[in-house]
Amino acid sequence: MGRTAKQITAREIKTLRHSAKDGKRATRYGLGETRFYLWVYPTNKKEFYYKSISGQWHKLGELTELYTRERAKQDYSKLYAQDALNLLEKTPKQRATAITLKQCYDELFTQAYALRGEVGTREYENDLRKRKDAKKRLPKWILQPLGDKLLSEFNAQILINNFTKNPDELPTRETTKKCLIVFKTLLKQAKIRGLIDDLAFIDQARSELKEILPTAPKNRKERATLLDDKNRLDEQKTSELIKCVMGGKMSLNAKLLFAFMMINPQRQNELRHLRASDLTRDKTAIKYHAHNNKTSAQALIPLSPQGRRIIELALKISGGKYIFSINNTPISDNTLNKFIKENGLNFTMHSIRATFATSIQASDELGENSIYRKKLADIIMLHITQSAVDKAYFLEQAKQSELLRVLEFWANKIENLGLDIDYLEQQVKDLLNE
Numbered sequence: 001m002g003r004t005a006k007q008i009t010a011r012e013i014k015t016l017r018h019s020a021k022d023g024k025r026a027t028r029y030g031l032g033e034t035r036f037y038l039w040v041y042p043t044n045k046k047e048f049y050y051k052s053i054s055g056q057w058h059k060l061g062e063l064t065e066l067y068t069r070e071r072a073k074q075d076y077s078k079l080y081a082q083d084a085l086n087l088l089e090k091t092p093k094q095r096a097t098a099i100t101l102k103q104c105y106d107e108l109f110t111q112a113y114a115l116r117g118e119v120g121t122r123e124y125e126n127d128l129r130k131r132k133d134a135k136k137r138l139p140k141w142i143l144q145p146l147g148d149k150l151l152s153e154f155n156a157q158i159l160i161n162n163f164t165k166n167p168d169e170l171p172t173r174e175t176t177k178k179c180l181i182v183f184k185t186l187l188k189q190a191k192i193r194g195l196i197d198d199l200a201f202i203d204q205a206r207s208e209l210k211e212i213l214p215t216a217p218k219n220r221k222e223r224a225t226l227l228d229d230k231n232r233l234d235e236q237k238t239s240e241l242i243k244c245v246m247g248g249k250m251s252l253n254a255k256l257l258f259a260f261m262m263i264n265p266q267r268q269n270e271l272r273h274l275r276a277s278d279l280t281r282d283k284t285a286i287k288y289h290a291h292n293n294k295t296s297a298q299a300l301i302p303l304s305p306q307g308r309r310i311i312e313l314a315l316k317i318s319g320g321k322y323i324f325s326i327n328n329t330p331i332s333d334n335t336l337n338k339f340i341k342e343n344g345l346n347f348t349m350h351s352i353r354a355t356f357a358t359s360i361q362a363s364d365e366l367g368e369n370s371i372y373r374k375k376l377a378d379i380i381m382l383h384i385t386q387s388a389v390d391k392a393y394f395l396e397q398a399k400q401s402e403l404l405r406v407l408e409f410w411a412n413k414i415e416n417l418g419l420d421i422d423y424l425e426q427q428v429k430d431l432l433n434e
Contacts, residue, residue, distance in 0.1 A: 102147035
């Protein structure tokens with residue numbers, strides 16, 4: 001069966017279609033509840049199914065005007081409750097000898113990595129990122145080789161043998177540590193439900209593997225920037241990047257985010273969650289709050305004229321509380337980086353911060369000494385130490401006029417290298433039919 005991981009709402013069910021990519025006879029869609037699915041066939045026939053904890057599929061009924069999602073959910077709830085009852089009637093030891101790791105994963109992974117908060121909020125985004133990271137780590141190293149083992153069979157030696165079975169492809173200590181953390185997080189949910197008694201074997205395996213496995217190589221790749229060999233802005237590289245993104249097939253919302261990041265080098269995640277309410281009343285500065293940035297800084301950073309124009313354009317098409325959003329949801333954190341990588345450029349959007357900081361420090365055109373210029377760049381990027389005293393002192397040194405002078409200097413430089421805001425403005429007008 002084809003399978004998609006997307007969770008489907010009641011309103012979207014009518015629009016679902018069979019995917020012919022894998023050549024299977026039906027496509028499965030998860031309906032937001034544990035083991036509750038909709039199967040869609042090439043003829044557009046749709047059937048509701050329940051997958052029992054033992055892995056068996058139970059047909060609930062075909063989607064019709066009479067047999068709706070709500071009706072199917074009632075039948076699903078009965079089977080789910082019976083499954084749970086059958087499990088709870090067993091002793092903890094019986095449960096552990098009846099459940100495989102794969103079944104435990106299917107049942108409890110979403111609870112181990114629950115998504116808190118509303119869609120689009122920082123809390124939700126952070127939880128979603130943790131869930132995605134966990135999904136990448138567990139299957140390859142633990143779930144695929146050990147998924148059929150019963151929970152009662154697990155011990156430290158099984159884990160050690162699993163990670164060391166292929167001497168030519170040993171994972172690093174760091175990889176193993178992260179995998180076992182995810183594994184333990186999953187089994188904590190199993191322990192709460194009495195499916196397993198003790199998790200100490202995971203820590204024991206981790207301790208022994210630390211002595212066996214190699215560390216990660218220290219020769220890490222040099223971070224890509226837009227700097228030349230004299231630590232000055234490489235105009236050719238910058239121009240190529242701007243031309244690639246602005247002329248590429250990408251949403252206008254994402255292009256506006258890119259343009260704003262190029263002239264206002266904050267962390268991408270902070271700009272994705274930027275709200276209209278974070279702007280000053282006259283829209284000439286951004287208020288950064290302690291609760292929504294990495295360094296917990298509370299600062300007022302001015303906007304260059306170019307920055308104000310981009311913000312105004314983004315507000316016209318966002319249609320929600322987030323400035324850079326689509327359908328009131330912040331633009332994905334990987335949209336820009338994925339596009340740049342697919343176009344063969346060795347660069348990530350986070351690297352614009354390193355480019356900005358080094359370039360400003362090396363720019364004699366700004367006057368002052370290099371240490372002072374670096375301080376201004378650090379303030380703009382909220383590179384503030386964690387000490388409360390340091391934060392207060394650090395930000396007190398920042399005069400709005402000096403910060404604005406640096407931002408205007410940088411924005412003019414980027415604009416002269418091809419960042420055409422007039423072009424973006426025309427694109428917004430065309431989109432809104434103005």
